[in-house]
Amino acid sequence: MSTHAPLFVTRPELPPLEEFLPYLQQIWDTRVLSNNGPFHQQLEAELCKHLGVPHISLFTNATMALVTALQSLRITGEVITTPYSFVATAHSLMWNGIKPVFADIDPVTLNLDPRRIEAAITPQTTAIMPIHCYGTPCDVDAIRRIADDYNLKVIYDAAHAFGVRRSEGGQMRSVLNHGDLSVVSFHATKVFNTFEGGAIISPDARTKQRIDHLKNFGFINETTVVATGINGKMSEFNAALGLLQLKHVDQAIARRGEVEALYRRLFAGVPGLRMLDKPVDATPNHSYFPVLIGPGFGASRDAVYEALKAEQIMARRYFYPLISDFPMYRGLPSAVAQNLPVAREVSDQVLCLPIFPSMADADVERVAAAIIAAGAPRRPAASAIRLVTPASHDVPLVATI
Numbered sequence: 001m002s003t004h005a006p007l008f009v010t011r012p013e014l015p016p017l018e019e020f021l022p023y024l025q026q027i028w029d030t031r032v033l034s035n036n037g038p039f040h041q042q043l044e045a046e047l048c049k050h051l052g053v054p055h056i057s058l059f060t061n062a063t064m065a066l067v068t069a070l071q072s073l074r075i076t077g078e079v080i081t082t083p084y085s086f087v088a089t090a091h092s093l094m095w096n097g098i099k100p101v102f103a104d105i106d107p108v109t110l111n112l113d114p115r116r117i118e119a120a121i122t123p124q125t126t127a128i129m130p131i132h133c134y135g136t137p138c139d140v141d142a143i144r145r146i147a148d149d150y151n152l153k154v155i156y157d158a159a160h161a162f163g164v165r166r167s168e169g170g171q172m173r174s175v176l177n178h179g180d181l182s183v184v185s186f187h188a189t190k191v192f193n194t195f196e197g198g199a200i201i202s203p204d205a206r207t208k209q210r211i212d213h214l215k216n217f218g219f220i221n222e223t224t225v226v227a228t229g230i231n232g233k234m235s236e237f238n239a240a241l242g243l244l245q246l247k248h249v250d251q252a253i254a255r256r257g258e259v260e261a262l263y264r265r266l267f268a269g270v271p272g273l274r275m276l277d278k279p280v281d282a283t284p285n286h287s288y289f290p291v292l293i294g295p296g297f298g299a300s301r302d303a304v305y306e307a308l309k310a311e312q313i314m315a316r317r318y319f320y321p322l323i324s325d326f327p328m329y330r331g332l333p334s335a336v337a338q339n340l341p342v343a344r345e346v347s348d349q350v351l352c353l354p355i356f357p358s359m360a361d362a363d364v365e366r367v368a369a370a371i372i373a374a375g376a377p378r379r380p381a382a383s384a385i386r387l388v389t390p391a392s393h394d395v396p397l398v399a400t401i
């Protein structure tokens, strides 16, 4: 058993506590705790500037934001989505009475494969819900073309894509600008966290207004309710924290980049271990560091996962099982294994390794060494080796080599 402190897949960044106290003081003084207070408004404005997006609506979390995004566009019928995601993606459809239709992923980006999207369209299809998996941008141009051709909406689950930019017309633009709506998560485990939180990015003020009404029970004034809304409002506490986190987030992403670079150096040339390609013409946020443990590695993914655990390294199998394997989805026609061969293979091979800004180089080296050792050709365990005993002994001798 390892004597090291446990190393988790992530460790949330927090600002120095003394920097947060003046924000708390203001909340205590004003007693404005929620309902579009000053910190909420300021965070929406600062996020628009920081991310380079036109309109943002803050939410309690990304799952509530996904549910509301679908409501706001009045999506019904079938929505094509990926089985290779966190379960919240498909759950948000079910909460709206929408049937998820799973399509397979691209083996390089692990995002929805546009050709498979097109093949899954039926007369009931109304929208596409792709994710920018691990922050790798989807093929947004191909998805837009398909959506235009078939008159479909696109709602991006961009939970992983805070700060991700791609080159467009000679400029680096936020990937959150794509789709009819985009939803980002500010959960504790994300690149930018407000403890819990999320947001919808809208292309125009009218859409934002409808979303803001929906997240406030449908109220448009004290006495008028125009829609069956929900309570999705972010509190002043979370918004204040977000304002402070925003000051530190670029530095945090830069350090994540260094951690990733070190992993890439340490794993270069290791047989059977695949790292994802760096996204082309894009600025990543290094939110996750997935590796795929293939047949040539010398140990299965699950054996590596267990070996790491024994060393107190808590890697995670994001995303295993596939969403389509959970009981509420596996009866769907699109959930059958033959429909999703790439997603299934990746899901059986993936391991997300610890990556976070406060991670020391020595910890990255420790993770890499543990993985490489797990895949090295095994020496037989001592207890398994039995020497042929001399005739005079009844009991076999056990020896080590």
Ligand code: T4K
Pocket (backbone or CB within 6 Å): 008, 009, 010, 011, 012, 061, 062, 063, 064, 085, 086, 088, 089, 131, 157, 159, 160, 185, 186, 187, 188, 189, 197, 198, 314, 316, 318
């Ligand atoms: N769409 C996608 C594509 C998503 O990935 C997610 C969330 C969503 C939608 C929904 O977004 P939100 O509604 O959550 O805003 C985690 C997160 O809970 C979840 O937000 C995230 N995706 C998913 C990929 O991962 P778990 O069950 O693995 O979390 P947990 O609690 O095991 O945390 C992982 C590790 O992080 C822990 O071992 C230790 C560390 N940790 C975690 C928390 C919560 C901390 O150190 N401190 C903490 O407070 O789901």
